[in-house]
Amino acid sequence: MNIIIPMAGLGKRMRPHTLTVPKPLLPIAGKPIVHRLVEDIAKVCPEKIETIGFIIHPSFGKEVEESLKKIATRVGATGKIYYQEQAFGISHALLFAKELFKGKVIVAFADTLFKADFKLDTNQDGIIWVQKVDDPSQFGVVRIDKDSVITELVEKPTSFVSDLAIIGIYYFKDGEALGREMQYLIDNNIKDKGEFQFTSALQGLQKKGARLVPGQVTEWLDCGNKNVTVQTNQRYLDFIKDQQLVSSKASVVNSVIIPPCYVGDGAVIENSVIGPYVSVGEKTRIVDSRIKNSIIQSETVVSQGMLENSMLGNFATFEGSSQDLSLGDYNVLKAT
Template sequence: MKALILSGGKGTRLRPLTYTGAKQLVPVANKPILWYGIEALVKAKITDIGIIISPETGAEIQEKTGDGSNFGANITYILQDSPDGLAHAVKIAQPFLGNSPFVMYLGDNLIADDLSEYLDEFILKNLDALILLRKVSNPSAFGVATVNEKGEVLALVEKPQNPPSNLALVGIYFFSPEIHNSIEILKPSARGELEITDAIQNLLENKKLVSARELKNWWLDTGKKDDLLEANRIILDTNLTSENLGIIQGSTQIIGRVKIGKKTKIINSTIRGPVIIGDNCYLENCFIGPYSSIADNAKLTDTDLEHSVILESAQVLGIQQRIVDSVIGQRAKINLVLKRPKALSFMIGDDSHIELT
């Protein structure tokens, strides 16, 4: 069994962050989103992994993720020159996949369920495809499945204007090599892409074994700011354990589950968990509220922060108003020139510099 993680795409919904970096490397609880998918596959004992990358962000993904040895995996990188659809990604990966069954995993997705249960069903029933589904409130934004009471897939449609159901395709699919035959005869959709939903529909029309399972727990597509913050909240809520490897000085209070990295110095501040703070950070006269993640080498002074994600080497200085629901990019700098008595919310890309005057 092999795996194919899709980590290309331009991440337009997460701009400005993704003007300068890959959306799959944006951190959730100080860990790149992509790495959660790799860890989920390795946990299910799938260790031969291909990662689809783009010309724009592929080098960064390779540099940060490596050859897979840190995860107990073997990673092969596959370049997709242009984002021509999910089925196109499978098509260019065929030399890597060979005749092996495989899991296709969209690299900006997070799920709570263990993949092993679905993998076992896929193998036991000798399926040609097993798709994972989740009820959503806006099915027209996704691929949508119609399923009977036995879990058999009746039809699929990509981003329909009038959805036949509210069951969206989660970005995780199990395929036999039969999917390659379906992809080979595909024509581009109205969007100009080779759609994986069309390939699965072709399997159905040729009486191949296609089944569906609805996820038991949460699923998040982290393609937008609010989804990213929600993913950060859920991971901190469910996975974080307390650890303090830093230096605590003055009247600092640590309340609840808080993880503090090496050589981080916290002075005269209150940290109310769940909160994760990376290595080599400096915080002074701050209140850091629940569901906040602060990456390595960040500096915060005179700042009140809650439900936010601060990326590596960012600086937030002298912001005496409350910052909420914000994502601050790598090396970005925000400092206050004139006090304004109101809460602030930001979505700031890498290397930005903002002064509030």
């Protein structure tokens, strides 16, 4: 089985955090989003994962490429890198990894995480994972019949079709057939809302007899902007709270850590109260501060800070007072 992850977007809604780091490499509970995603898919996948294809923008650089290959290696797979320079829709993006569309495949978008308690049924023609939402107009949705078979897929409906939103994870038994449907869209310049839509390829599969069914996750976690990413970090820390999350290589002096919190190697916490729901990256230093429900990335300094619902980048410095803060890499903020 192969996994294909399109992640070439520049993450504009997550700026300033994506000015120096691609959004899928931002940390959730101490690991990059895409690393968590790959691990979670591996847990529900009953078969060996052979290759993971990462479709990225060329500007991400060799260091990012090597880190992605290592993520694949950690689940026993081979990592391959594919480049997408211009965005013309998901079907267009996925075809850069066309060689991987053979046999059984999983397609997963790199800005979504999930919790599930099932094993993937690889005997199905296709599975589209969904979750009920209050406002389906912002998502692709599916309509199902009385037998729980998907009968219709609609991209961001303007009138109500269904409240089952597509979360961005798909399984297909016949990868070649999916590849042909996407290529047909490109060859015939078939666009919807100006792009080569993935839902159009799925509709093509259905017309040729493929039986697509919904897969229901226990929880869907978004990483689309700062606030929801901080919330996802909170939920993920809850999921893994029974693990050892505070590194033995961290220094905690005259401080209280209220679990669940992640504290990375080499972090220093002095005269502070941290938690609940805080992730602290490697070699970060926190002094005389009170922080809860926040993500503090690597090699950052926080002094006399009162932070909540905040996200600080790498190599940043914050000295100050109470804040709901989004501070990017290498920034310095001294509150007066």
